Amino acid sequence: xxxxxxxxxxxxxxxxxxxxxxxxxxxxxxxxxxxxxxxxxxxxxxxxxxxxxxxxxxxxxxxxxxxxxxxxxxxxxxxxxxxxxxxxxxxxxxxxxxxxxxxxxxxxxxxxxxxxxxxxxxxxxxxxxxxxxxxxxxxxxxxxxxxxxxxxxxxxxxxxxxxxxxxxxxxxxxxxxxxxxxxxxxxxxxxxxxxxxxxxxxxxxxxxxxxxxxxxxxxxxxxxxxxxxxxxxxxxxxxxxxxxxxxxxxxxxxxxxxxxxxxxxxxxxxxxxxxxxxxxxxxxxxxxxxxxxxxxxxxxxxxxxxxxxxxxxxxxxxxxxxxxxxxxxxxxxxxxxxxxxxxxxxxxxxxxxxxxxxxxxxxxxxxxxxxxxxxxxxxxxxxxxxxxxxxxxxxxxxxxxxx
Numbered sequence: 001x002x003x004x005x006x007x008x009x010x011x012x013x014x015x016x017x018x019x020x021x022x023x024x025x026x027x028x029x030x031x032x033x034x035x036x037x038x039x040x041x042x043x044x045x046x047x048x049x050x051x052x053x054x055x056x057x058x059x060x061x062x063x064x065x066x067x068x069x070x071x072x073x074x075x076x077x078x079x080x081x082x083x084x085x086x087x088x089x090x091x092x093x094x095x096x097x098x099x100x101x102x103x104x105x106x107x108x109x110x111x112x113x114x115x116x117x118x119x120x121x122x123x124x125x126x127x128x129x130x131x132x133x134x135x136x137x138x139x140x141x142x143x144x145x146x147x148x149x150x151x152x153x154x155x156x157x158x159x160x161x162x163x164x165x166x167x168x169x170x171x172x173x174x175x176x177x178x179x180x181x182x183x184x185x186x187x188x189x190x191x192x193x194x195x196x197x198x199x200x201x202x203x204x205x206x207x208x209x210x211x212x213x214x215x216x217x218x219x220x221x222x223x224x225x226x227x228x229x230x231x232x233x234x235x236x237x238x239x240x241x242x243x244x245x246x247x248x249x250x251x252x253x254x255x256x257x258x259x260x261x262x263x264x265x266x267x268x269x270x271x272x273x274x275x276x277x278x279x280x281x282x283x284x285x286x287x288x289x290x291x292x293x294x295x296x297x298x299x300x301x302x303x304x305x306x307x308x309x310x311x312x313x314x315x316x317x318x319x320x321x322x323x324x325x326x327x328x329x330x331x332x333x334x335x336x337x338x339x340x341x342x343x344x345x346x347x348x349x350x351x352x353x354x355x356x357x358x359x360x361x362x363x364x365x366x367x368x369x370x371x372x373x374x375x376x377x378x379x380x381x382x383x384x385x386x387x388x389x390x391x392x393x394x395x396x397x398x399x400x401x402x403x
Contacts, residue, residue: 013260014044014065018072019091020052024228025245026071029091032249033069040257056080067256069249074098087259089252093136101259103252105243106271107136111143111194114222114241117277118192119151121220122287125188127156129180129204130196137196140224144194156191158183181207189218190287190294198227201238205282217294217301220283236281236301244272284346286332292317293331296324297339304343305367310336340367345381348374352390359386 017033020026030047037043046065048057056074067087070077073094081088081100090100093107111128118126126148130137141157148155160176184193184207195201201223208215215221215236223231223240231238251270258265281301288294299316300308313336314321328336347366351357359371368374378386 012042012044013067013257014046015256015260016046016060016063016065016068018050018057018060018068018070019047019249020050020054020071021047022049022051025225025243026050026052028245029071029249029252032246032251033253034249035246036250036253036257040254067260069252069256087256089256089259091248091252094134096135101255101265101268103248103255103270103272105136105248106273107139108143108146109271109273110224110241110243111140111145112147113274113277114140114194114224115144115147115151117222117239117279117283118194118220119147121192121283121285123190123192123220124153124287125156125191126153127158127187127191127193128196129158129160129183129193129200131200132159134196137224140194140196156187177203177207177210180204181210184208184213184219185211187219189213190220190289191218192220192222192283192287195221195223197225198223198230198234198238198240200224201240201282202230202234205234205236205238214294214298216282216285217288217298220285220287222277222283226278231278231280234282239280239283240278242275242278244275247275248272281346288331290327290331292319292324293327296328296336300336300339301343304340305347305365307367307369308340310340313340341377341381344368344374345378348378348386349382349389352386362386 017030019029021030037045046063056072056076060080064084065086068081069089069091071091073092075095075098077088077090078098078100080086088100090098090102091104092098093104115126126144128141128144130141132138145155145157158180160179180203184204193204195204201221204221205215208219213219221238223238226240226242231240251272255265255270285297288297296313296317299313303312310321314324317324325335328334328339332339334342344366348362351362351365357365359375363369363371363374366374368377375386378389382389384392
């Protein structure tokens with residue numbers, strides 16, 4: 001007896017993922033796609049190791065699968081889709097509109113949230129360093145500068161020579177850095193600066209070091225994306241806007257699934273807002289106009305975890321205890337000792353969450369002589385014991401977003 005049609009197995013869709021595996025963002029996008037496939041698949045996925053600069057693979061010209069999710073900034077992708085009838089969802093952010101259904105970051109929202117982060121820290125002067133000609137960077141500049149203008153403040157811009165991602169991955173990066181250094185030296189201080197992405201922010205930090213500009217005391221820097229390794233390894237560690245790569249991947253997979261099953265899209269253009277800002281050392285400060293306090297803070301930031309005392313700070317800025325304590329209280333509402341402990345506790349929190357070091361070594365690396373004293377200070381400031389904090393905040397593998 002023949003089985004009813006309902007028992008027939010549906011063909012597994014064959015899908016090509018042309019997404020870079022070399023960046024945090026690309027991997028987040030892929031994890032979002034994977035989340036959708038786990039819920040709604042299976043799909044037979046073709047995925048290769050790719051860098052962000054690689055073009056259309058040769059095998060694709062002969063491939064006849066069911067659908068493609070692509071980050072390639074190539075007009076050829078639209079022509080390929082029209083010629084073959086294979087649906088393509090576009091996620092590239094170099095070319096604004098390939099004529100394909102697309103899922104993009106909301107670039108202006110990324111700029112706005114970065115501006116709000118700096119405004120909350122009391123800055124009244126702002127600047128942006130981007131990559132002119134890339135619609136993603138220009139969109140972030142527009143969102144950032146508009147938010148700053150609406151708050152009633154000026155906003156400066158560094159206009160570089162590069163026009164594409166490839167330009168900034170070639171020698172132009174080296175030749176342009178002295179120009180960035182001169183630009184940052186000429187900016188009014190203190191100032192909050194948004195860099196279009198993490199690697200532009202790293203270049204800015206390098207330029208600041210070249211001209212002796214303290215970050216974040218004189219220039220606070222926030223990156224327009226969270227390239228995690230770059231942001232954590234930067235000196236100082238970079239604050240960054242967390243873009244919704246996983247949500248973008250999930251939505252792109254959802255749209256492609258509809259097209260592969262002959263269903264219409266509710267929207268052919270979807271813009272996903274950023275998730276949040278991660279605050280790290282590069283913006284972890286209030287705007288300070290007092291040069292003496294700014295100098296003392298810079299010294300504390302660099303040496304707090306090396307066991308310095310208040311006397312070391314006084315010697316570094318060459319001023320009396322009463323004068324500096326008074327100005328600390330006026331500007332920051334805290335004592336010098338309070339600030340030393342603040343930076344030490346920040347280091348303790350990071351070591352507890354990101355390492356398995358014993359508490360004795362955590363204390364030593366954070367500038368505390370005794371574990372018990374570290375634990376008491378930590379409890380006073382955090383309301384929780386170090387061991388319990390570690391259990392609650394130990395870094396876990398990222399969990400893909402769902403609907």
